[in-house]
Amino acid sequence: MVSPSITTRANGQETKARLLRTTETLFASKGVAGVTMRGVAEKAQTNLASVHYHFGSKEAMVLEMIQSKIEPINSKRRKRLDEAKVKFADKPLPNIEIFRALIHPVGEEVEKQITNQNGIIEIISRSFTEPAEFLDKIQKRFFGELSQVFMTELKKxxxxxxxxxxxxxxxxxxxxxxxxxxxxRRMIDFSVGKYNQNAVSAMIDRLIIFVSNGFEAGIQIKQ
Amino acid sequence: MVSPSITTRANGQETKARLLRTTETLFASKGVAGVTMRGVAEKAQTNLASVHYHFGSKEAMVLEMIQSKIEPINSKRRKRLDEAKVKFADKPLPNIEIFRALIHPVGEEVEKQITNQNGIIEIISRSFTEPAEFLDKIQKRFFGELSQVFMTELKKxxxxxxxxxxxxxxxxxxxxxxxxxxxxRRMIDFSVGKYNQNAVSAMIDRLIIFVSNGFEAGIQIKQ
DNA sequence: TCTTTCTTCAAACGATTGTTTAAATAATCT
DNA sequence: AGATTATTTAAACAATCGTTTGAAGAAAGA
Known part of the structure; x- marks a missing residue:
C-alpha cells in the first residue's frame, strides 16, 4: 500500500524526535548529568528500553542532540566566511569580518527561536561546562575542522x-x-529583568568587537 | 603495622591533610565526578566513613580543597590592586594594571609550584567545567565580592x-x-611538546593584553 | 588507672544509574 | 491473509554512589 505520508502512526521516527526534544530540554536545564534515560523516557512518554533502541547509548543520544543544534551554526559560519570572501573579492578580510563570521551565527540562531524554550545558548553553554571527557569529544567533533578553516583565513x-x-x-x-x-548566565545578575533575546544579540555584538580588538592587540608585525 | 613514624601519630589532622591532597589529585584529573568518597579513602589509605567524619559530605570536602587553592590567588589579586593604587598615587589606574592585578596572580601561583603535580591551573580549569550547580556555588563563594572590588576600580x-x-x-x-x-588544554595541541610552566606564563601575559584591549575597545566615552 | 574524647573501621543502607533480556505489540511487505 | 520486520514494553541486571550505623581502637585528661 501507499500514502505513507498521510498515515501518522507512531512510527519510531516520531518517537525518536520526541526523545531528542526531551533530551534537549533536560540537557539545557541540568546538563548531561541531568539527562537520565529514565527521565527522558518518562517525559517523552515512552519506555526506557526504547531509548536504547533508538540511540544505543546515552552518550550517543546526547551527542546526536548536540550535533543537531551545532551543525546549523557551523554551516552558517562557513557560509558567512564565504560570503565575506566574495564581498571583499580576494582581498584579505579585516579580522573583524572573520570573527563576525565565527561568532555572529550563534546570535542568529538565538533570534530564530521565537518560542525561546530551550535556548540554543543554554545548550552551548552547558556543552562547555561539562566534565572534560565529554567536552573533549564535543570539541573534536564539532570544532576541529572548523578551526582550521578560520585559522587559515586569519593567516591570509x-x-x-x-x-x-x-x-x-x-x-x-x-x-x-x-x-x-x-x-x-552571569549576565542575568547584571541585567536584572532585562535578560532577553535582545540582550543576547547585544552580547554577541559586543563579543565580536571585544575579541577582534583583543586579537589585533596581541599579534605583532614581523620585523 | 610497625613504627608508623618516629615523630607523630596519625592524629586526624594529618589524615585530613592527606585526604585533601588526594581530593586535589582526583579533582585535577577527573573533575568532581571523578572524586568519589571510596576513591579518596582508598588513595589516602584510610576508611570510607572517616572521610565523612572529617568533612561531613563530599561537596564540603571538594569545596574546602578548592578554597585552599583559590584563596591565595584572590589574596594576591587584592594585594596587587592595592600595590598598583599606591604606585599610581590615587591617580586612576590604567585599565591594563587592573586586569594585570586580576589575572597575573594565577600565573604566579603556577610558577610557585616547582613540583608541578596537580597544577593549580588544572584545578581552576576543572572548576569551570563542572555541572552548573556546582559551578554556581564556586563562583558566588570565590568570586562574588572580588568582582565588586575590581568593578569599582574600573569605574574610577x-x-x-x-x-x-x-x-x-x-x-x-x-x-x-x-x-x-x-x-x-587546547593549547597543548598548539604547542606540541612545548607545554610547560613557561607556556602558562606566556599565556597569562598574552591574556592580559588581549583582555585589556578588548575591554577598552568596548567602552565608549559618554558624550 | 579510669574516663572521656577523638578517630578509624567494617558493614550495611538506600537510592540511582546505564544497560540488557525476552516477550508483546504494531506496522509493513509478499 | 500470513510472514517479516520495526517498535514498544515490563522486568531484571549489575554496578556505583553518598551516607549512616555502631562498635572497636587510640590518644589525652582526670
Missing part, C-alpha cells in the same frame, strides 16, 4: 604577523567566545 | 564611560579569563 589576513602570535591569539579569541557563552 | 579609571558598557565589558573580560583558563 595577517601575512606579516608572527605565526606563533596568530595561534595564541586565535586560541584566546575562541576561548573567550566559549567562555562568554558558557558564562552567559 | 573610566569615569566618563557608559556604565552599561563597563559592566558588559567587564563581564566579557572575566568570561574570557575563565574561558581561557578552562580551555587551556
Amino acid at each position: 589576513s595577517n601575512p606579516n604577523a608572527n605565526e606563533e602570535d596568530l595561534y595564541w591569539n586565535y586560541h584566546l579569541a575562541v576561548s573567550s567566545m566559549l567562555g562568554t557563552l558558557a558564562q552567559h | 579609571s573610566n569615569p566618563n564611560a557608559n556604565e552599561e558598557d563597563l559592566y558588559w565589558n567587564y563581564h566579557l573580560a572575566v568570561s574570557s579569563m575563565l574561558g581561557t583558563l578552562a580551555q587551556h
Whole structure:
C-alpha cells in the first residue's frame, strides 16, 4: 500500500524526535548529568528500553542532540566566511569580518527561536561546562575542522604577523567566545529583568568587537 | 603495622591533610565526578566513613580543597590592586594594571609550584567545567565580592564611560579569563611538546593584553 | 588507672544509574 | 491473509554512589 505520508502512526521516527526534544530540554536545564534515560523516557512518554533502541547509548543520544543544534551554526559560519570572501573579492578580510563570521551565527540562531524554550545558548553553554571527557569529544567533533578553516583565513589576513602570535591569539579569541557563552548566565545578575533575546544579540555584538580588538592587540608585525 | 613514624601519630589532622591532597589529585584529573568518597579513602589509605567524619559530605570536602587553592590567588589579586593604587598615587589606574592585578596572580601561583603535580591551573580549569550547580556555588563563594572590588576600580579609571558598557565589558573580560583558563588544554595541541610552566606564563601575559584591549575597545566615552 | 574524647573501621543502607533480556505489540511487505 | 520486520514494553541486571550505623581502637585528661 501507499500514502505513507498521510498515515501518522507512531512510527519510531516520531518517537525518536520526541526523545531528542526531551533530551534537549533536560540537557539545557541540568546538563548531561541531568539527562537520565529514565527521565527522558518518562517525559517523552515512552519506555526506557526504547531509548536504547533508538540511540544505543546515552552518550550517543546526547551527542546526536548536540550535533543537531551545532551543525546549523557551523554551516552558517562557513557560509558567512564565504560570503565575506566574495564581498571583499580576494582581498584579505579585516579580522573583524572573520570573527563576525565565527561568532555572529550563534546570535542568529538565538533570534530564530521565537518560542525561546530551550535556548540554543543554554545548550552551548552547558556543552562547555561539562566534565572534560565529554567536552573533549564535543570539541573534536564539532570544532576541529572548523578551526582550521578560520585559522587559515586569519593567516591570509595577517601575512606579516608572527605565526606563533596568530595561534595564541586565535586560541584566546575562541576561548573567550566559549567562555562568554558558557558564562552567559552571569549576565542575568547584571541585567536584572532585562535578560532577553535582545540582550543576547547585544552580547554577541559586543563579543565580536571585544575579541577582534583583543586579537589585533596581541599579534605583532614581523620585523 | 610497625613504627608508623618516629615523630607523630596519625592524629586526624594529618589524615585530613592527606585526604585533601588526594581530593586535589582526583579533582585535577577527573573533575568532581571523578572524586568519589571510596576513591579518596582508598588513595589516602584510610576508611570510607572517616572521610565523612572529617568533612561531613563530599561537596564540603571538594569545596574546602578548592578554597585552599583559590584563596591565595584572590589574596594576591587584592594585594596587587592595592600595590598598583599606591604606585599610581590615587591617580586612576590604567585599565591594563587592573586586569594585570586580576589575572597575573594565577600565573604566579603556577610558577610557585616547582613540583608541578596537580597544577593549580588544572584545578581552576576543572572548576569551570563542572555541572552548573556546582559551578554556581564556586563562583558566588570565590568570586562574588572580588568582582565588586575590581568593578569599582574600573569605574574610577573610566569615569566618563557608559556604565552599561563597563559592566558588559567587564563581564566579557572575566568570561574570557575563565574561558581561557578552562580551555587551556587546547593549547597543548598548539604547542606540541612545548607545554610547560613557561607556556602558562606566556599565556597569562598574552591574556592580559588581549583582555585589556578588548575591554577598552568596548567602552565608549559618554558624550 | 579510669574516663572521656577523638578517630578509624567494617558493614550495611538506600537510592540511582546505564544497560540488557525476552516477550508483546504494531506496522509493513509478499 | 500470513510472514517479516520495526517498535514498544515490563522486568531484571549489575554496578556505583553518598551516607549512616555502631562498635572497636587510640590518644589525652582526670
